[in-house]
Amino acid sequence: MNSKTNLASVYDPHTLEKEVYRRWEESDSFSPSGDGESYCIMIPPPNVTGSLHMGHAFQNTLMDALTRFHRMKGRKSLWQAGSDHAGIATQMVVERLLLAEGESRTELGREKFIDKVWEWKANSGGTITNQLKRLGASLDWSRERFTMDEDLSTAVREVFVSLYEEGLIYRGKRLVNWDPVLKTAISDLEVISEEEHGFLWHFKYPISNSSEHVVIATTRPETMLGDTAVAVHPDDERYAHLVGKTVILPLIDREIPIIADDYVDSEFGTGCVKITPAHDFNDFAVGERNNLEVINVMTPEANIDLAGTPYHGLNRTQARAKVLEDLTQLDLIDKVENHKYKVPRGDRTDQVIEPFLTDQWFVKVKPLAEPAIEAVKNGSIKFVPKNWERTYFDWMENIEDWCISRQIWWGHRIPAWYDEHGNVFVARSEDAAMQKAKAVHGDIEIHLRQDEDVLDTWFSSALWPFSTLGWPKKTEELEFFYPTNVLVTGFDIIFFWVARMIMFGLKFADDIPFHEVYIHGLVRDAEGQKMSKSKGNILDPLDLIDGIDLENLVAKRTRGLMQPDLVPKIEEATRKQYPDGIPAFGTDALRFTFARLATQGRDIRFDLNRIEGYRNFCNKLWNAARFVLMNCKGVRPYSVDEFQPATTAEKWIVSKLHETTLTIEQSFAIYRFDIASKHLYEFIWDEFCAWFIEIAKVMLRDESVDEQCKNSLRKTLLMVLDATVRLLHPLMPYITEEIWRKIRAENEDNSIMFQDFSSDRSQWADADERATEEMDWMKAVVSNVRNIRSDMNMKPGERVAAYCHSNNPKDLEYFQNNLSCIMELSKLKSLEKLNDSDIQSMNMSNTISALINEFRIIVPVQEITDFDEQIKRLEKDIDTQTIQIRRSNSKLENQQFLTKAPADIIDKERTRLASSQKELAELIARREKLTEMMIQ
């Protein structure tokens, strides 16, 4: 019996959490159940190569809280699990592993390499999903999906073919962002441009048949090998006479025209620009306008590809050096200036990206973007916080076609087949392509070759909200859960993912993919730095849950660094910051910390002090539960109907509970996890523990309190604890499950996960005003006595006698009702009520008194040693009140204020003035008293 109803004496999250999660999983608690309205969240599928970082932990805590909240509210809830094949990232990981074993991707060949990737996925791909379980994530694992699953691949082909047939996917030779290390095209979004130091070189290009030359400026000397024109602004009078003439391109001796084009900024450099259409996006556009030749001078590796020249085979750096050297020899360098400019680098490789002319597949995005813009404009989809909508519009309204082909192997292969003549057949399968081919060629033998490229990973991600639910099949799940309720994600993938899901959802699933988009901030370290491996400031959420010793932490932070020379610095910083490693805080504390920090529109700084505080909060709750369970043995869990609070304190705590419940429900509805967690914390710690339990202790111990009343108290203790853990469950699933199961120990198999989040207790709110007034009065009396005690340096345990006086009937009633609580909570030996004549005759020297409304409480004191300090403190309070009175007076004397301010504000000001005056009188009296005592 005891083991069943008692909680372990020490809060130990570690064993508790594993056991609880195991039970949930075994009882299949995460699948949608019940017959309520649908609630659905799609997990942003983590990369299959990933491991859980703080961002994931934060984001998934919020999603889990939402899912649990709505599940408890009775909705049939699905949190869809799954992961993303992450084309480039995964290919790089597996390639690196192969390399370590002495194998290479190219030697292995496409088929075998892909087999290797699947093999790797089977062995190591589940890391992050297992880590999510440690977070308490109630994802429906039975529905777990992978973007390369057969069903999802079918969806990808379906979408591709449909778009192609509609003319919204096309293939073409375009200048694209080319990563020369990966040797693939990447999208605009995958290019990160950062300002770097460089030079602006001024070259002299000789004018044909003339001794003159023009001076052009460039940051990329090596691309001059591919120049096909020099351009000036049409209105630039300095060069007007040159337009139409030609220059001889140095080193190559190619004759190229001088043209006029608006693109040129006359103010910049010399006002003459070299035009290299094959290696610059702007120049490409200029070339198209002016019918310039497009000369590619680079290989896919970004080496110079000019057979017969001395530059052939040189890489970019070498080529630049040689071009500069050769031009110097020819005295064609006019000058060199320092120059800051933006260098585009690939987000995966950090290598300089080249504009490169290749055949690629593109999505024509504008027609898709229009309805997607409209969906947000008309409020069908709401961003939270709303200001992200502007970011969304800015991008969507200026959207460029999306390059979706990638020259890698791991991914969805493009469903396009070519015959020997270069005809392309886009179809859902090779057979279907063959049929299309035969329709063209007749029934002859045709050899089809599938396109080598795969699709951008984000292409399949864009389908995630409906492909995971079975689309293109019309499944029940699709019907029931789509559109989903909310997407929880970071601002960094609004363009990559959110926008594309909206476009594709509207296009193919005939509806928006989600009603709301909750954008959360970035998790940074305690100093506000972005967490990154190379900074060595990464916190692993699992280390916060389980704890980690210093040596392991150092090892973890310094292992596998891209720049090994950073090791000593990182080690030193880590040893300094965590001399004792990181203690175990437990999942609930971590989750609560995230919730508490999740303020809107702001990044969050993760500070260990914060999580420690919330670990303490878990401990507080744990011990409060222990107290309740210990004192309520044999008390049957109440039902709402039979609940009838007997005492004022009960009425008060129940109305507080009701108030808290409402706040939390409202907060969840607007994604204010910070507000919800704040109110939970305050209710539990400052109301339930600090006052109600303390009152209950007094009354349960008080022999004059009858048994019926005590039983009512016990029921209320249990009832409030029960209700509280349910309110807390979405944020702290483990500890609340454990406590709740002890409360409801009669039913082993049940889980808090499926209990009502809150019952309708609105009828209890009626009790609150009276009860709250009385409780506030009692708290004020106790606080005042405590204050006097502390000021007078009385020992906390020392019982003192006290007296009180009031002629107000209400005070006297409250006094009667709360006598034992006041005495116990303020550690009084006695509390004698004085009448008017007692007060008159009483020797008030050596006493300190306080006034609560009209209720005066008088505490005799001895042995005051620090009069000066006490008087100084009083004088400060006197000053404060004096200033307040002056301020109130000046307001109340201001005719403008009296005529223009609303009546309630004026009343409030009058009340404030009155209470300040009363307070001031008290303070002055106390000061007089002290002065008097000091003189004695």
Next chain:
RNA sequence: GGGUGCUUAGCUCAGUUGGUAGAGCGCCGCCCUUACAAGGCGGAGGUGGUAGGUUCAAUUCCUACAGCGCCCACCA
């Protein structure tokens, strides 16, 4: 260059229809009181980035400026 966010107690941050400010941690003092020292009680600490404006009244609305940050953009 365009956009956007932030600037409130030592630190990290709250403050939703304008009525002069709160929390956690830290700090100071007293306590191991039978749920909890991962605790209890009490306390100190803020000219709300700067300068104007609107208003009886501004942390809250408007303008300008400063500092920090982020996003977007084709200036060689």
